[in-house]
Amino acid sequence: MKDKPEKLIVKGKRLDGRKMDELRPIKIEVGVLKRADGSCYLELGENKIMAAVYGPREVHPRHLQEATRAIVRYRYNMASFSVEERKRPGPDRRSVEISKVSRDAIKPVIIKECFPKAAVDIFVEVLQADAGTRTAGINAASIALADAGIPMKGLVSSCAVGKIDGHIALDPMKDEDNYGEADMPIAMVVPDRITLLQMDGHFTQDEFKQAFELAKKGCEQIYEMQRQALIAKYGVEGKQ
């Protein structure tokens, strides 16, 4: 691992030149995979994420079926080459937890009653990681669901906020996450329905408030980009 940079903030700017409340550049492509029912490729700074949705489709194994609604499965997976030190392929404890909280974050918007006995499967592959992969994954998954035509109550938008050198900063990148003092990913259905909230590190209660409000602003910006990407693909200006 590289040594800690002497300062994470220089003259009010971060190592990559961002302001404290600025997201990394985001690139979204909708419907990039042929076989999947819905898909999305998303870049968030150096993060490269591919999400695919299959479904509604038959549930295997059968005993997992639910009589009145679809089940939702979510698999977050990191490619072995996505990080500096090769990651052993397959699920580890971290990715099991991320899969669970991501599913918890996405599930509330899916209208599961439309598809009794069926499954909606969401697969998120992290091709390159640079902090914030779970949030980028949720953003991509949400678009892939829309691309698959799954009925939803809204889009889920997600971003993280951190504390670096004592300051609250939106969307920490890898160095800021590694050497920062706190990291808090959230997901939200705009406006103000929080579906994911995790935090580790150190926040006073006032810092939490400041960070939380900043993260919500980040989600609002991402929501707008998700919406634009879908409009660009499908060419219909939807009503708000």
Next chain:
Amino acid sequence: MNESIVAEIRKDYMYDLAKRGERVDGRALDQYRDISVETGEISRAEGSARVQIGNTQVLVGVKIQPGEPFPDTPDKGVIITNAELVPLASPTFESGPPREGAIELARVVDRGIRESGALDLTNLCIEEGVKVWMVFIDMHVLDHDGNLIDAAALGAIAALSNAKLPNERYDMGKDGQLPVADLPVAVTVVEMGGKLLLDPGLEEEQITPAKLTIIFNKDGSISGMQKSGTGMLTSEQIYQAIEMASNKAKEIRKKFLERKG
């Protein structure tokens, strides 16, 4: 974890109760169940604690032994946290490798211990790059009647607080006390019909879609949070939950963790 199904009628009843500020077991919305903490029960372990919250029971054992440090942190001890939802604790638990429920539980507790700085890992270095203390925190759920996270987290910090460094066994001088620098306490809140309930019992946990656990340090700052479940919370509810939980964490710490200090 496929929890048993609470009948819809029962669910409506519980939501109605919550709207009136009541709960099935007669508690107030902000009332925690009775807690008991017994430490040192397992003498083979370097530290141990049995925590009961109502009928929920978790036994935490801490084993400490020398081992090799991770290459990227040669001067730091190692914490390894694990939770087992053994089948004796609930009809819905099955044997086999830990599933997502157990993994989430262990990782949330781990975050609280780690991020609060409860253990100063540089203190646990014996010889840089060669030998450090490895602290294994194993949480054994014995009876699952809701709110395992709070019980496991309280058990973990209580067990660490009474743990010994087993120097004698490894010819390194006299046994010492494991130094514990902070006392993180986890408090969980669920949302039911717009109301917030502290310390969900099993039924409450099963029918409520959203649960929020907040881990507080001694000074009231936050070292970990986890929202769990497929519900949504508003910002207002989150702020309210923090306020509710913050007071309770203080009380629990004072009563069960600070008495010796």
